[in-house]
Amino acid sequence: LSLDTASHEPHGLVAHHFENLEQQRDASSLGMWLFLASEVLFFGALFTSYAVMRSLFPRGFAAGSNELDPLLGGINTAVLLTSSLSMALGVWAAQTSQRRLLHVFLGLTMLFGATFLVIKAYEWHHEYEKGLVPGEGFGHPHGAVSQPSPGEEHAANPELMRQKQMFFVFYFIITGLHALHMLVGLGVLGVQLTLALRSDFGVRDWGPIEVSGLYWHFVDIVWIFVFPLLYLLRT
Amino acid sequence: MLLLLTATTALIAINLHLGRWEIPVALGIAGAKTLLVGLFFMHLLYSNRLTWLVVAAGVLFFVIMLSLTLADYWTRHWVPSERLPAGWLF
Numbered sequence: 659l660s661l662d663t664a665s666h667e668p669h670g671l672v673a674h675h676f677e678n679l680e681q682q683r684d685a686s687s688l689g690m691w692l693f694l695a696s697e698v699l700f701f702g703a704l705f706t707s708y709a710v711m712r713s714l715f716p717r718g719f720a721a722g723s724n725e726l727d728p729l730l731g732g733i734n735t736a737v738l739l740t741s742s743l744s745m746a747l748g749v750w751a752a753q754t755s756q757r758r759l760l761h762v763f764l765g766l767t768m769l770f771g772a773t774f775l776v777i778k779a780y781e782w783h784h785e786y787e788k789g790l791v792p793g794e795g796f797g798h799p800h801g802a803v804s805q806p807s808p809g810e811e812h813a814a815n816p817e818l819m820r821q822k823q824m825f826f827v828f829y830f831i832i833t834g835l836h837a838l839h840m841l842v843g844l845g846v847l848g849v850q851l852t853l854a855l856r857s858d859f860g861v862r863d864w865g866p867i868e869v870s871g872l873y874w875h876f877v878d879i880v881w882i883f884v885f886p887l888l889y890l891l892r893t
Numbered sequence: 894m895l896l897l898l899t900a901t902t903a904l905i906a907i908n909l910h911l912g913r914w915e916i917p918v919a920l921g922i923a924g925a926k927t928l929l930v931g932l933f934f935m936h937l938l939y940s941n942r943l944t945w946l947v948v949a950a951g952v953l954f955f956v957i958m959l960s961l962t963l964a965d966y967w968t969r970h971w972v973p974s975e976r977l978p979a980g981w982l983f
Contacts (some may be wrong), residue, residue, distance in 0.1 A: 685983035695951030702955040746934040
């Protein structure tokens with residue numbers, strides 16, 4: 659039994675069950691990848707049921723899509739992709755021990771993430787005002803419960819209205835769960851930025867920054883699919 | 894590059910009416926963007942085989958879930974045939 663630690667890493671960085679820092683980093687990044695694979699199936703189940711419902715109710719889903727603003731969705735896609743770029747640069751800064759840059763890029767990533775959520779919240783508010791939240795008042799703009807909404811075909815076609823409502827059930831569940839993932843990501847980055855500001859966290863060992871970066875990019879990828887599925891399939 | 898693809902997918906969807914090709918084109922562009930994010934931002938290009946195995950497993954099981962489910966629904970004649978991909982069944 660050899661108690662001789664071959665590792666020459668700084669004390670306290672490597673947990674006792676790892677040989678060295680590299681092995682520890684590989685293990686934690688593999689753990690994140692495994693979690694992300696399970697997340698693929700989590701969102702995958704939503705996308706699968708969306709695909710089934712869309713093929714059953716193509717007209718209602720297209721009508722629902724046309725209520726959304728592809729410009730806002732597109733801006734949000736750009737914001738999120740930019741945040742991913744900033745996150746990747748943050749990991750690079752940590753790997754090359756540039757403490758100041760690490761702070762800047764983590765901060766920028768959080769800023770872009772928050773911008774995304776603000777735009778998303780604005781959209782949700784707008785849809786609430788238009789009466790697009792599934793439930794009893796669906797199809798009735800807020801504050802005008804007794805009047806049919808202008809230019810709407812729903813009085814004549816309750817079946818189309820039901821299908822459209824199904825689209826918005828998916829819309830709110832998918833975008834809601836995605837936003838929840840964004841909030842978790844912001845929380846993780848917030849903790850890491852605080853630690854990095856207070857100590858040499860991140861530049862001493864870039865493992866944790868890389869792992870939260872993987873999560874952040876994954877949430878971005880989910881949105882890359884959500885955007886065309888909800889906003890762009892309009893016919 | 895990623896921003897360019899976003900602009901492309903949005904412009905195509907708004908300006909062109911692709912009919913039954915709308916979904917394949919939109920998802921194809923999303924797939925290309927995912928590939929770029931995965932390979933470069935997530936460092937898959939420099940990752941070991943174990944990581945690739947985990948990614949492949951995630952994708953594989955999603956494809957199984959999606960294809961078996963749709964294979965069921967799309968062969969029950971509940972779906973209007975003009976919405977199915979070109980050449981699907983009859």
